Amino acid sequence: MRLHDLTFPADLLYAPAHNLWLREEGDGTLTLGLTAYGCALYGQIFAFTAKRAGALIDRDRSFGVVEFAKAAASARCPLAGELVEGNPALLERPSLVNQDCYGAGWLVRLRPHDWPAVRGELLQGEAALSAFAEQMRLDGFDPQGRGVQALRKG
Amino acid sequence: MPERAVQRVLILVASGPSTPARCAAPFHVATLLACMDAEVTLYLIGEGVQLARRQVAASLRAVADGEPLSHFIVQAKQAGARLLMCRQPGVEVDPAVLIDELDEISSGGELAQMILEYEKVLSL
Numbered sequence: 136m137r138l139h140d141l142t143f144p145a146d147l148l149y150a151p152a153h154n155l156w157l158r159e160e161g162d163g164t165l166t167l168g169l170t171a172y173g174c175a176l177y178g179q180i181f182a183f184t185a186k187r188a189g190a191l192i193d194r195d196r197s198f199g200v201v202e203f204a205k206a207a208a209s210a211r212c213p214l215a216g217e218l219v220e221g222n223p224a225l226l227e228r229p230s231l232v233n234q235d236c237y238g239a240g241w242l243v244r245l246r247p248h249d250w251p252a253v254r255g256e257l258l259q260g261e262a263a264l265s266a267f268a269e270q271m272r273l274d275g276f277d278p279q280g281r282g283v284q285a286l287r288k289g
Numbered sequence: 290m291p292e293r294a295v296q297r298v299l300i301l302v303a304s305g306p307s308t309p310a311r312c313a314a315p316f317h318v319a320t321l322l323a324c325m326d327a328e329v330t331l332y333l334i335g336e337g338v339q340l341a342r343r344q345v346a347a348s349l350r351a352v353a354d355g356e357p358l359s360h361f362i363v364q365a366k367q368a369g370a371r372l373l374m375c376r377q378p379g380v381e382v383d384p385a386v387l388i389d390e391l392d393e394i395s396s397g398g399e400l401a402q403m404i405l406e407y408e409k410v411l412s413l
Contacts, residue, residue, distance in 0.1 A: 186325065200324035205356055206364055207317075209324040 138264055139271070139278035141171040144237055148257040150213035151266035156237065157213075157257060160244070164219050168241040169201070169210075169232055172267055176274070177203040180232045183210070185221025185243050192218055198243055213257070216247040297328045299407040305336025306345055313351035315413040316361035316370075323368035330407075331365065332400055333374040341374045341387050359388065366390045375400060 136143045143149065147156040154173030158166045174180070185199040192198045197209040198218055221243050224231055231240035247253065258266050271278075300319055304311035319329045339345050346359040366372060373395045374387075382394070404410050 197324060197326040200321055202321075205360065207320050207324050207368070209326070209368070 136260070136264055138172075138267055139276075141175060142237075143170065143172075143263060143267065145260055147237070148254075148259055149263040149266070150257055151263065151270045153211055153213045154270075155210075155213060155242075163250075164244050164246050165216070165250075166241050167198075167212075167243050167245055169236050170267075171236055172271065172276075174233050174236050176276070177201060177208070179204060180229050182229050183221070183225045183232060183242060185210075186218055188218055188220050190218045192216055192245070198245070210242060212245070214245075214247050214253045215249070216245040219244040219246055295326060295328050296409060297330070297407040298322050298409040298411065299403050300329065300331045301410065301412040302331055302333050302337035302340065303335040303412060305339045306349060307336060309349050310351050311413070312340060312349055312358055313355075313361045315411075316358070316365040318411070318413065319365040319370040320361070320368045323365065323370045329365070329368075329370040330403065331370055331372045332395070332403070333372070334400070335375075338374055338377060341372075341391050343386055343388050346388050362388065362390050373399075 136145050144156070147158055149156050149170065154170050154176065156168050156170050160166060169177075180201060180203050182202040183199060184202075186192070186197070190198075192212045192215060194213065194215045195211055198212045199210045199221060201208050201210055222231075222241050224239060225242070232242070234240060300315050302315045304315070306312075315331060319331050323329045333341055340349070340358060340362075346362055347357055349358040350356070351358070362372070371392050372390055373393050374391055376394050376396055
């Protein structure tokens with residue numbers, strides 16, 4: 136699936152307001168990562184620091200901090216859970232997020248609380264694309280300049 | 290069970306125009322802490338009080354050709370940090386010369402109270 140030249144793999148779940156993708160791993164955990172849209176917003180990422188393994192993350196609270204050119208932003212979690220691990224590869228190579236955001240550049244693994252209840256709130260396929268299109272409109276995203284009027288979310 | 294109560298961090302900013310290379314760091318650290326959901330208060334004290342002056346914030350740079358201090362102040366505020374400034378007894382300050390990002394001019398007693406109450410206190 137593509138939107139403004141940005142790729143959104145059809146097999147992933149999405150939380151468009153958080154600019155995150157999620158993948159079920161079959162062992163009760165989820166892998167979370169930044170979407171191509173998130174990468175377009177931030178530009179070159181200089182560092183991602185996850186909270187410590189074992190941290191309990193409430194919904195809409197920070198699971199880490201993303202540092203990019205001249206600024207930093209919270210990576211906020213669309214669901215509550217326990218942080219299993221941050222991607223250790225990003226400590227040495229944070230640019231993996233930009234290079235392969237749906238693969239080697241994943242951000243964290245999380246063990247969700249009450250997964251059956253929250254899974255239905257995540258989006259997939261055309262529903263996800265529509266939500267990202269609306270999010271881009273709200274952000275004032277300029278697909279040509281890859282900039283936004285309001286980058287940071289509270 | 291891991292702790293997830295919000296931690297309060299107080300950052301005392303005593304650096305000022307005489308040491309420009311030190312002035313951006315407190316605000317950047319505050320941004321990172323706020324992005325990690327800490328409740329952050331920046332407290333300008335001593336020479337750091339000068340950083341609340343519009344002209345100083347707009348012109349002071351930690352590195353040549355870098356962003357002015359005001360950029361780092363705005364980042365910290367957007368991330369959720371609070372910015373206080375110490376009231377200097379006997380010194381009249383015209384509010385018009387102060388930056389919009391300043392939340393409050395506070396007393397030394399209030400500072401002492403925060404030092405005793407906050408989980409972490411940094412001096413930068």
